Amino acid sequence: MFDLRPVLDQLSVPGNFEISVPEYFNFGVDIIDSRAAEGDKTAYIWVDRSGCVVEHHSFSDLSQASNRFANVLHQIGACKGDCAVVIMPRIPAWYEVVIGCIKAGIVAMPGTNLLTAKDIEYRINKSNATVAVVSMEHVSKIETIKDRCPTLSHLILVGGEQAGWLSYEKACAEAGVQPDPGAVVHSRSDEIMMAYFTSGTTSLPKMVPRNHGYALGHVVTGKYWMDLKEDDVHWTLSDTGWAKAAWGMLFPQWLFGTAVVLYDGDAKFDADIHLRLIGQLGVTTFCAPPTVYRLFAQMDISGYDLSSLRHSLSAGEPLNPEAIRMWKDVTGTMVHDGYGQTETVNVVANVPGVEIRSGSMGKPVPGMDVQIVDDEGKICDDDDIGHIALRVGDVQPLGLFDGYYEDENSLNRDSFQHGWYYTGDTATRDADGYIWFVGRSDDIISSAGYRISPFEVEKCLIGTSRGGGVRGRF
Structure with missing residues (x-):
């Protein structure tokens, strides 16, 4: 064992x-x-x-x-x-x-x-x-x-x-x-x-x-x-x-x-019961999508017992400073953003003990060589938009997948190039090594934590009797 x-x-x-x-x-x-x-x-x-x-x-x-x-x-x-x-x-x-x-x-x-x-x-x-x-x-x-x-x-x-x-x-x-x-x-x-x-x-x-x-x-x-x-x-x-x-x-x-x-x-999300359960169960570490923190920011949550919390997390998209400030005022904890994918483990994060810069995903975590690169795999200059990529050597980085299933050969070629795994996301890196998310390299729609393909939306619209009336309206 x-x-x-x-x-x-x-x-x-x-x-x-x-x-x-x-x-x-x-x-x-x-x-x-x-x-x-x-x-x-x-x-x-x-x-x-x-x-x-x-x-x-x-x-x-x-x-x-x-x-x-x-x-x-x-x-x-x-x-x-x-x-x-x-x-x-x-x-x-x-x-x-x-x-x-x-x-x-x-x-x-x-x-x-x-x-x-x-x-x-x-x-x-x-x-x-x-x-x-x-x-x-x-x-x-x-x-x-x-x-x-x-x-x-x-x-x-x-x-x-x-x-x-x-x-x-x-x-x-x-x-x-x-x-x-x-x-x-x-x-x-x-x-x-x-x-x-x-x-x-x-x-x-x-x-x-x-x-x-x-x-x-x-x-x-x-x-x-x-x-x-x-x-x-x-x-x-x-x-x-x-x-x-x-x-x-x-x-x-x-x-x-x-x-x-x-x-x-x-x-249907019930903010009251979630906030009550944090205190009732003694939750110490809490991770929620940005939409939840934004909802909490619109409420008066000062009456809830959130004293057990010592560490808060979020991922998926940048969180607005007002929601972060409100949460810290009430709980005493900063919201630590992090980044990763279905294809990886966590590769970029605001790590406890390191300065948080509002809006940044943080820095690459230990053991992960994450860079912002161009289409040819060259590392971009500071503040230039490029692809978020994870360096791949003779040994796969810990937690990185081996490739898409069977017949996804073209996707695998696009994802693994020039010694890098291209995540499909774009970002910038500042002079201090902080990474700032820009968007998808493609057109994926992000909604309340879900990643939705426009292809799937189009497929659903075409399959409806009124789908034709939508064409050309976007």
Whole structure:
């Protein structure tokens, strides 16, 4: 079993960034099961939609529940390397399914709860997925498209019963808490662990495979940007289908032994209940999209108990100075912006202890050679707009993906050029090394934390009866 402690000890030495990814690594076994053996420590705190039901789930609980699901996958005949689409709200089963998939070597593909039937069909057929694990609200979508998905052979329903579907609860109840022979695999760090789909401007969503070593790469995210401690309670606001969930609800936090808040909030954001829960649960580190901080800035939040907060974070777009000032006045914490992608871990951040310049994403984090370069890969002069790029050598930077899935050869050529990974974003760098975001190199639309492709918008408009009336109006 991989021992994480030497890695964390290395990171505690200033200027020391020598992390070797082991040949074999499995987050479910090497981290979750190891944490479970340390005692009855809380892995996550689940809060129901009303905010009234609060459940503390330990690493031991999660270890056993994920073993049960790994056994279920093995029993139904799912094999290492098979893909499983996973769509459900912020409920305990999401963690159990994702960690169970990781243990079993099944490639979990989280999807947001806003996916349509066509979106799901595309993802299943793109990946040749054999398994779908969804909550009740997504069953009708799968039923609509399953006959057009020839590889899809196992349907698992969380939180209900349906003809033709395996009940998640019943199947797990009948499975053992110890792994069956062959249910938990020995996974290489370079084997695919998960996959996400991210929007592109000229094509359908791109499939981004993430290998098992990617999970370990998030020590960078947790150490430098999030500043996580073992006694922290961390809360990131994210849908379970976003890569942000991997960043803020899963890998960095549990690498550091940090408890996570899992709140099954309503689709319509309720600022009051979120602010109350920070105090009630003793949240110490908090990450929200800029839209949430802007909403808080329009309220009088002085009456809420936010005294537990010691570190605040945001990402996605620059946050206006007034919202930052208001939050600091009330909580005493600055909002630390950070930058990364589905394809990376955190690579640029406002790191605690370093001066924050309002509007800047910060500086490259240790171990990441991030530069602003031109089309030919030449580093731009200070204050010139260029591409945000990550230097790629003989060894991939920690947490960087290996390339888009299978037939994305042209995208891979565009992304990996001149010894750099081109992120598709543009920025400037000032004389002191701070990076200032400018925009997408393409035309991706950013809305409340979602990245939306104009191609997808156009496709939807064309598919409507009134789409023709929109043409030419932009």
